[in-house]
Amino acid sequence: xxxxxxxxxxxxxxxxxxxxxxxxxRLEPDVDPEIGFLDRFKPVGELALVCKxxxxxxxxxxxxxxxxxxLLDHVWRETLGGGSMLVRGQRTEPISxxxxxxxxxxxxxxxxxxxxxxxxxxxHRLDSWCAFEVTPTRRLGLxxxxxxxxxxxxxxxxxxxxxxxxxxxxxxxxxxGHIAYDVTHAVFHLTDWGENPGGLPPRLADYLxxxxxxxxxxxxxxxxxxxxxxxxxxxxxxxxxxxxxxxWAGFAEAQRAxxxxxxxxxMPDIADPDELFDAVYxxxxxxxxxxxxxxxxxxxxxxxxxx
Amino acid sequence: xxxxxxSALLQDAVLDMASSVASALRGGGHAPDDITTGGGPxxxxxxxxxxxxxxDLVLPTVLCGIPPTADRLDLIRRTLExxxxxxxxPPTVRWSHWALxxxxxxxxxxxxxxDERRPPEPDAAWLDGVPWPFLTHQLAVLASxxxxxxxxxxxxxxxxxxxxxxxxxxxxxxxRDWLQAAGAGRWLTLLPDVPETLGLxxxxxxxxxxxxxxxxxLLQVRAARLTGAGALV
Numbered sequence: 405x406x407x408x409x410x411x412x413x414x415x416x417x418x419x420x421x422x423x424x425x426x427x428x429x430r431l432e433p434d435v436d437p438e439i440g441f442l443d444r445f446k447p448v449g450e451l452a453l454v455c456k457x458x459x460x461x462x463x464x465x466x467x468x469x470x471x472x473x474x475l476l477d478h479v480w481r482e483t484l485g486g487g488s489m490l491v492r493g494q495r496t497e498p499i500s501x502x503x504x505x506x507x508x509x510x511x512x513x514x515x516x517x518x519x520x521x522x523x524x525x526x527x528h529r530l531d532s533w534c535a536f537e538v539t540p541t542r543r544l545g546l547x548x549x550x551x552x553x554x555x556x557x558x559x560x561x562x563x564x565x566x567x568x569x570x571x572x573x574x575x576x577x578x579x580x581g582h583i584a585y586d587v588t589h590a591v592f593h594l595t596d597w598g599e600n601p602g603g604l605p606p607r608l609a610d611y612l613x614x615x616x617x618x619x620x621x622x623x624x625x626x627x628x629x630x631x632x633x634x635x636x637x638x639x640x641x642x643x644x645x646x647x648x649x650x651x652w653a654g655f656a657e658a659q660r661a662x663x664x665x666x667x668x669x670x671m672p673d674i675a676d677p678d679e680l681f682d683a684v685y686x687x688x689x690x691x692x693x694x695x696x697x698x699x700x701x702x703x704x705x706x707x708x709x710x711x
Numbered sequence: 712x713x714x715x716x717x718s719a720l721l722q723d724a725v726l727d728m729a730s731s732v733a734s735a736l737r738g739g740g741h742a743p744d745d746i747t748t749g750g751g752p753x754x755x756x757x758x759x760x761x762x763x764x765x766x767d768l769v770l771p772t773v774l775c776g777i778p779p780t781a782d783r784l785d786l787i788r789r790t791l792e793x794x795x796x797x798x799x800x801p802p803t804v805r806w807s808h809w810a811l812x813x814x815x816x817x818x819x820x821x822x823x824x825x826d827e828r829r830p831p832e833p834d835a836a837w838l839d840g841v842p843w844p845f846l847t848h849q850l851a852v853l854a855s856x857x858x859x860x861x862x863x864x865x866x867x868x869x870x871x872x873x874x875x876x877x878x879x880x881x882x883x884x885x886x887r888d889w890l891q892a893a894g895a896g897r898w899l900t901l902l903p904d905v906p907e908t909l910g911l912x913x914x915x916x917x918x919x920x921x922x923x924x925x926x927x928x929l930l931q932v933r934a935a936r937l938t939g940a941g942a943l944v
Binding site for chain 1: 913
């Protein structure tokens with residue numbers, strides 16, 4: 405069992421870095437629509453999801469929570485133009501799920517953009533939405549987001565789950581990087597990003613309890629911090645998290661003093677601030693996510709032990 | 712240069728010997744096992760190679776019932792005499808020597824120079840409570856002890872930690888350590904309650920596909936299949 409202070413500090417530092425580099429959450433309004441105006445929404449949506457976890461778990465210190473709130477206000481106002489950029493994205497690609505996916509966590513946090521909501525309701529009626537070709541894991545995520553929005557998921561989540569890699573509990577020695585990311589995201593969607601660990605079917609929780617330690621050991625030694633962070637999130641979503649001491653020590657050690665988490669091995673040598681942001685924002689967000697959930701589970705364990 | 716040349720010769724000798732045993736195990740042991748029938752290494756090199764392969768030298772006898780040749784038994788006797796484990800030798804070396812003594816006793820119970828009694832077991836405390844990657848590594852080094860119906864302290868340690876050995880198998884495959892994976896897989900064919908999701912049979916096929924160019928890997932995979940299929944001992 406890892407020292408709770410170490411778990412917590414990783415997240416505190418990560419939020420400090422994200423706040424200091426908040427201008428990196430940027431869209432490219434002038435980009436050719438054919439190239440993809442929507443591509444840059446991903447970091448914004450992920451930030452909102454992780455901040456929601458941070459508020460929900462209630463283990464953040466006052467400064468960390470304050471920075472997270474200001475970060476969200478910043479990206480909603482400055483990056484998304486109060487939601488108007490989501491509308492623009494939706495009008496650029498009406499059937500794309502990206503504006504909806506980005507919007508949902510903001511809505512859950514109290515932000516509001518009526519036109520996106522109307523589009524979400526309309527899309528839900530379209531066969532084209534169901535037929536839209538995405539990976540099985542993302543399809544599971546879209547169904548989960550529809551439920552969270554208040555719609556009846558199409559397809560139902562239990563149907564969407566069947567097509568994922570994880571649902572088939574395949575040979576664990578075949579896992580490589582892409583598969584591992586599919587596994588972590590399937591768990592995120594099934595548990596509503598750690599909010600509801602009971603959403604993970606016992607059969608899958610048992611499978612992960614057996615094999616996750618091997619994958620954590622492997623990607624720790626490979627120093628692939630982004631994926632390791634996501635695997636540590638999965639661990640924190642299990643009925644009995646290991647909060648593996650060696651993995652967390654390595655993960656914390658990889659983090660820079662300013663809170664940035666390299667994706668792989670060391671920090672990249674990049675001078676351009678935007679390029680550097682793009683290279684490390686994701687592992688840093690994941691660090692905040694993993695830290696918050698692991699701290700929460702560690703404290704819950706202490707509470708149970710004391711009662 | 713001389714040392715590296717010698718070690719390359721030893722490596723070749725080990726591979727030749729492993730290849731011969733692996734061939735004998737193919738299809739349940741119907742192919743000839745001809746390590747010592749000409750063309751093989753001789754003298755010290757042969758003994759050193761036999762020491763590396765250890766008790767697996769008599770696998771065709773143990774698993775397939777093929778009577779050992781007199782040359783093979785003589786090779787084992789000479790190897791045991793030439794390399795008695797030093798007191799400070801690591802546990803895997805002491806256990807390998809023990810396994811070879813046991814193998815000789817079983818392959819040639821009435822032979823001159825072989826112990827009538829079961830050799831006393833070396834200490835096995837070094838495996839107590841070790842992390843699963845180390846446990847698997849050590850067991851894979853001692854894969855020649857993984858035989859159906861043959862008890863010993865490392866086998867008991869393995870039986871108590873099936874899940875850890877299964878994790879070690881996955882770890883070895885992920886790291887492309889085919890020899891360790893094959894050794895761990897061989898142990899797993901003997902262990903109770905192997906998780907079904909491991910996919911051991913396909914895993915062994917995968918190890919053979921990816922690492923079977925190495926006769927030592929091939930030997931372990933074939934041994935695993937035979938033990939998994941309930942080969943005689």
